[in-house]
Amino acid sequence: MRSKSIFFYKVCLLFLSIGMALMGVGVxxxxxxxxxxxxxxxxxxxxxxxxxxxxxxxxxxxxxxxxxxxxxxxxxxxxxxxxxxxxxxxxxxxxxxxxxxxxxxxxxxxxxxxxxxxxxxxxxxxxxxxxxxxxxxxxxxxxxxxxxxxxDPTPPPTDTGSILGWISYTGQISPTHHIIVFVTRWGDQAPTYFSVIPGAGSYTITNVAAYTYTVGAFMDLDDDMGPPQPDEPFGWYDPLGDGAPDLVVVDEGVQVMGIDIILADPLHYIYMPRVSRADAP
Incomplete structure (x- = not known):
């Protein structure tokens, strides 16, 4: 699941970050x-x-x-x-x-x-x-x-809700860096909304149209607002803990709270050669 998500988010988040910045996010x-x-x-x-x-x-x-x-x-x-x-x-x-x-x-x-x-x-x-x-x-x-x-600028939708949550990180990287939280319509590949926060902590994404979404986040180690890299801490809203993103339903005028995400350091594998004992002839 992670490898697939990294593939398409690397394609679209670079241009999404630029486009959303132009829409007043502040990037x-x-x-x-x-x-x-x-x-x-x-x-x-x-x-x-x-x-x-x-x-x-x-x-x-x-x-x-x-x-x-x-x-x-x-x-x-x-x-x-x-x-x-x-x-x-x-x-x-x-x-x-x-x-x-x-x-x-x-x-x-x-x-x-x-x-x-x-x-x-x-x-x-x-x-x-x-x-x-x-x-x-x-x-x-x-x-x-x-x-x-x-x-012409697109006016914000009127029938919207909000997504609020907390980003946690307990890995080995210090100091922390900007964290990008992204919201994707269920069934789509490109993120629909996103927010940038200076480090682990609370986030709020407003003007979210009523629909069903997945929510993910990653730590931008390069602080370049670019696409996520394989070595960057990453996480989904995954209260079931099965490694797959769980769905978030947004209704009109509703604040969906508690959409918390834990960022995990990527796994690093060390090659250890197998040593077998050789008996003397």
Whole structure:
């Protein structure tokens, strides 16, 4: 069960963590105010040789009218850093990120729907990301077709409940690291909701639509908000103790409490050669 879960969560949690951060979880904080067009801040460095260029088109589908500033940023991390390179334009359309230093980047874009000039507000501003992130820029690279679609923010569902619980860990890793708790609709593979807590302790996941779910968690040893790795402590909500996730039923307006999870260190096997006695002839 664990090996299967690691496989599909490694595929989807990286992009889920980015997407949920854009929805206001707080993993990614995009600092839009004061950006300069296609320029890296000091220390984030233009390439001294031949920098690369990233081009594409930003599109928008939604109900917002008028022309508003659209930004595109190249981020080196999904952990709340400002973009290393950025460009702004009036409304959706083609863009070009020039003078991009060699490296690996996550390309994201957004629209300042309320013309505030401040940091993006995920509850108001359309925000999107390049679906094939990350992109790799090498010397003199021209990367085309990095297209990003913007859509209106999805309002939170009204008929929702909450999941509350406690994450415990008594393993050998010290100090502890961020813990990611994820909630998956029964029958699906990709997690539907998730929460990040600074270490073992209580968690709350709100605005959970009425349905049946499984709940799991893992300790992010690299603190990179990436997918779980085989050496990271992992656990399911499993009160039966059979190693398989047990179901959690969420009803409208109900707080489901006591969804506690124990994180366990992965098993490590040591090869011990078998020694047999050899009688002398």
């Amino acid at each position: 990614l904080i995009v600092q839009a105010k004061g950006w300069e067009q296609s320029v890296a801040s000091p220390g984030e460095g233009k390439s001294p040789n031949a920098p690369g260029t990233i081009t594409g088109t930003v599109t928008y589908t939604g109900t917002i009218t008028g022309t508003h500033m659209v930004w595109v940023g190249a981020f080196t991390s999904t952990q709340g850093v400002p973009p290393a390179f950025s460009v702004m334009r009036d409304g959706p359309g083609p863009y070009s990120l020039a003078d991009v230093a060699e490296g690996i980047y996550y390309i994201m874009a957004g629209m300042d729907a309320d013309d505030s000039g401040g940091p993006p507000d995920p509850s108001i501003d359309p925000i999107g990301l390049y679906p094939n992130n990350p992109v790799t820029v090498t010397d003199s690279t021209l990367i085309t077709g990095v297209d990003i679609a913007l859509y």
